[in-house]
Amino acid sequence: MFYTNTTTYHPDTFFLTGIPGLEASHGWISLPFCFVYLMAFLGNATILLIIWSDRTLWDPMFYFLAFLSAVDLALSTSSVPRMLGIFWFDAHEIGFGACVAQMFLIHTFTGMESAVLLSMAFDRYVAICAPLHYTTTLTPRLLVGIGVGIVMRPILLMLPILYLTHRLPFCEARIIAHSYCEHMGIAKLACASIRINAIYGLFVASFLILDVALVGVSYAYILHAVFSLPSRDARQKALSTCGSHVGVMCVFYTPSLFSFLTHRFGKKIPRYVHIFVANLYVVIPPALNPIIYGVRTKRIHERVVRVFTSK
Numbered sequence: 001m002f003y004t005n006t007t008t009y010h011p012d013t014f015f016l017t018g019i020p021g022l023e024a025s026h027g028w029i030s031l032p033f034c035f036v037y038l039m040a041f042l043g044n045a046t047i048l049l050i051i052w053s054d055r056t057l058w059d060p061m062f063y064f065l066a067f068l069s070a071v072d073l074a075l076s077t078s079s080v081p082r083m084l085g086i087f088w089f090d091a092h093e094i095g096f097g098a099c100v101a102q103m104f105l106i107h108t109f110t111g112m113e114s115a116v117l118l119s120m121a122f123d124r125y126v127a128i129c130a131p132l133h134y135t136t137t138l139t140p141r142l143l144v145g146i147g148v149g150i151v152m153r154p155i156l157l158m159l160p161i162l163y164l165t166h167r168l169p170f171c172e173a174r175i176i177a178h179s180y181c182e183h184m185g186i187a188k189l190a191c192a193s194i195r196i197n198a199i200y201g202l203f204v205a206s207f208l209i210l211d212v213a214l215v216g217v218s219y220a221y222i223l224h225a226v227f228s229l230p231s232r233d234a235r236q237k238a239l240s241t242c243g244s245h246v247g248v249m250c251v252f253y254t255p256s257l258f259s260f261l262t263h264r265f266g267k268k269i270p271r272y273v274h275i276f277v278a279n280l281y282v283v284i285p286p287a288l289n290p291i292i293y294g295v296r297t298k299r300i301h302e303r304v305v306r307v308f309t310s311k
Contacts (some may be wrong), residue, residue: 008016008063010096010170011096011111011170011174011266012096013093013094013095013174013224013282014093014094014096014099014174014175014176014181014189015092015093015166015174015176016082016086016092016093016094016177016179016180016181017092017175017176017177017179017277018083018087018092018174018276019085019179019275019276020084020160020272021270021271022272023273026087026291027087027088030061030083030084030087030088030244031046033080033083033084033087033279033283034084034150036284036287037076037080037081037283037287039288039290039291040042040072040283040286040287041076041077043286043287043289043290043291044069044070044072044073044286044289044290045069045073045214046290046304047065047066047290047293047300048066048069048070048073048235050071050300050304051065051066052066053289053300054303055298055301057299058142059301060123061120061123062137062277062299063143063147064116064119064120064123065120065293065297065300067116067119067147068095068113068116068117068120068248069110069290071109071112071113071116071178071291072113072284072285072289073103074087074109074140075109075113075282075286076108076282076283076286076287078105078109079102079106079279079282079283080105080179080282080283082094082102082179083179083180083279084090084181085244087294089285099181099186100165100166100178100181101129101185102180102181103165103181103182103183103186104158104161104162105162105180106109106180106181106282107141107154107158107161107183108154108155108158109154110154110256110281110282111153111154111157111158111204111208112150112151112154112206113252114207114211114252114253114256115149115150115153115154115211116150117211117215117245117248117249117253118211118214118215118254119146119150120245121214121215121219121222122218123138124218124219124222124242124245125218125219125221125222126138126192128222128225128226128238128242129225130226145160145193145199149169153207157204157205157207158242160200160201161183161201161204162278163198164187164196164197164200164242164245165183165197166186168186168190168191168192168194168197169185169190169192170189170191170193171190171191172191173307174189175189175237176189177275178275178278179275180279180282182278183197183201184197185196187212197254201260201298204258205257205260205261206259206309207255208237208253208256209257212253212257219242219246221305222238225244226237226238226239227280233250247292248286248289248292248293250283250286251284251285251288251289252285254279254282255278255284257279258277258281259274259277259278259281262274262277273293282284289305302310
């Protein structure tokens with residue numbers, strides 16, 4: 001059904017296996033993924049609703065937090081429902097166009113999340129290292145520019161991948177050993193050379209690595225400034241705020257970089273480990289971000305408590 005002796009540029013369908021090697025456990029695996037997805041959906045929707053309805057939260061920090069919640073909702077929703085369809089209903093087949101669209105959305109929203117996290121690191125850098133210039137630096141015009149950059153950079157980076165994927169000829173095996181469609185998983189099924197796809201994929205991944213490096217530099221300056229503060233309370237407050245951001249960044253960047261680099265250099269890593277981690281990075285960060293910010297950000301925490309305790 002999924003093999004043919006002819007070459008075609010646009011096969012009708014691909015077959016998503018789920019998590020290779022763990023097919024017998026798909027039913028059990030689906031339960032925590034479903035629970036975590038519901039947490040992500042409800043948590044991020046709550047954050048967005050609170051920020052939208054409370055004008056006192058309309059400042060740069062919460063502007064970026066709202067952006068992060070919107071991207072988290074989009075990232076998890078573009079991947080997890082299809083994943084659960086495989087786990088619960090054996091809905092393995094996916095049309096070529098739908099597969100390419102899912103690939104584009106997942107990679108684009110991943111790039112947006114990385115850009116948002118970098119922007120949040122810049123926001124904290126200005127707030128802690130140059131607090132007197134905070135309002136004059138993060139002006140509405142600059143915030144709009146950053147927002148446009150967050151959206152447009154990953155879209156522009158992904159457009160060539162759409163072309164590079166559409167130009168590939170496909171034949172014989174059309175089975176993607178994954179629970180969702182992503183670039184190299186599709187490209188490896190092609191009958192032609194995918195060297196350009198692999199090189200461009202590494203080029204796109206280099207922006208993620210660059211974001212990590214810039215975030216690291218930002219927090220190095222932030223920590224230096226924090227430990228130079230004369231007041232112990234001020235140091236604790238700054239470290240508490242930064243701790244939330246660092247936790248979010250570690251939860252996102254660690255599995256995403258592992259997934260991207262394993263495709264190219266991790267041939268000895270078992271396939272089920274790679275795919276399982278790849279599934280985690282599209283659902284765990286979106287679920288944990290609202291919890292981390294809800295607990296560690298006082299203004300968000302107070303408003304969440306007020307919403308759920310008001311009569």
